[in-house]
Amino acid sequence: MYDVVGGTIDSPDAETMRRVLDGLAEADDEHPDVSLSHESGWCLSAYASGLLVWENAEDNTVHPGEMHEVGRDEILRLFGLLAAGDIGALDGLPWRR
Template sequence: MTNDAEWCIAVSLSGTVTFENLESGEPRHMKQVPESKILELWRLLAEGDIATLEQEPWLPGYA
């Protein structure tokens, strides 16, 4: 899912979530994220709440 400001949250089948801005890079990720948390992250992205998303325990880079 990508919002108008080019922020993107991608999810793999294994539950790895990647969060990044497609224009400026700096990808971050979390592993084994439960489905309920993934939905919450997508909701925050849809609402444009990037500040709250950035407070999550992201690890640097791609998994």
């Protein structure tokens, strides 16, 4: 997981993910998001505006998906799914591509 200033957190638990997401209050133009990556290459990036981006950094044939105005609790839930490796549940969501 990457916090808002680019710091790395290995294997974050739910409380750590919550704290990292809280760090979006300090987001700026240079550091606009926090993200969680899975060993499969899938990544969720969350922005203070409620934008959530779902992408696979290792597979350029898959277009990134977006959701807008996603609430904090839902972002935490989705981070939890990614941390657990539930790629299918995440990929099945209504992403705008």
